[in-house]
Amino acid sequence: MIVAFDIIILIFLVITAVISLRVRDLLGATMVLSIYSFLMCLLWAEMGAVDVAFTEAAVGAGVSTVFLIATIYHTRRHSSD
């Protein structure tokens, strides 16, 4: 466990979480959310929970991004609120 590395990842996590909520372009928000998942995966791997990191990379950063893009493709790309 490297404290400096942890702090950098946690700061980026907060930044990406806020951006994904604020961005009005839903496709952009999905991309930022996928970055969030990948940072989460890095954090798990760094804490020694390799199995959880693997799942996060496969499900969070991979497949759920595809599902969100497939859904956005059939709705409108811009958020109304």
Place this chain on the structure above:
Amino acid sequence: MKWIGLIAVVLTGALLLSAVGDFPDFGDPKSPANGGVGDFSVSQYYITHTEQDTKVPNVVTAVLADYRGYDTMFETTVIFIAGIGIIAILRSHPPGGRRGPAHPIDATVDGDHQRIIIGITCRIMIPIIQIFALYVVAHGHHSPGGGFQGGVMLGASFILIGLSRDLQAALARFSERRFIVLACLGVAIYAGFGLLCLLLERNFLDYGVLDGFFHTDPVMARSHGIFAVEVGVAFTVTAIMFAIYANLSSKGRLDEGL
């Protein structure tokens, strides 16, 4: 209304943050999870006994599929129900029967080049992804991974066929009937192995009794039992991941996809 929501969020957040202060330190050997209550410690038991109990080097896999097999069985069922729910809500049949693709295939030179590059790359990558996914499922005892991760990767390889070509090409390899049967089969394999233990007069999901079935000693039988239920998990997850993509990308019509 917005203010009430904000107050609720801030209060919940403050409550959660104040609870974090009571957590034991990260990696503290005296915390309840590590040090245990009294002399008995759960994590010490898993770390010292997993190898003798089940002959599985990866403690995480042993805990997931053997010591807490119930938990994983119902996680698989949750995924199964989620997928069946999405199919039930989205699936619809077009009134005019099956038609060809609505917009014709991009036949310009530029579009053609892009199709070739993406097509060839995916054609090379998909077998590698699938072999690696099978390795992750089969090697979950020794390295990180298991049924969930391998199943997601296997499902993602079929999604990649659907993305790089079209949904029809993916459905030709993994039809609707096939993914629904596979999803049911996965849950049935998991519950079936649990029931088999029950029929042999032991507890549900107590694989040690299956030594005659696997032709090994009771310890190795637990390792084989873990592998068997991981295969069941991988079946369900593969089928449901592809089913969700196929229904979402085609508005439930399963005709052309993205």
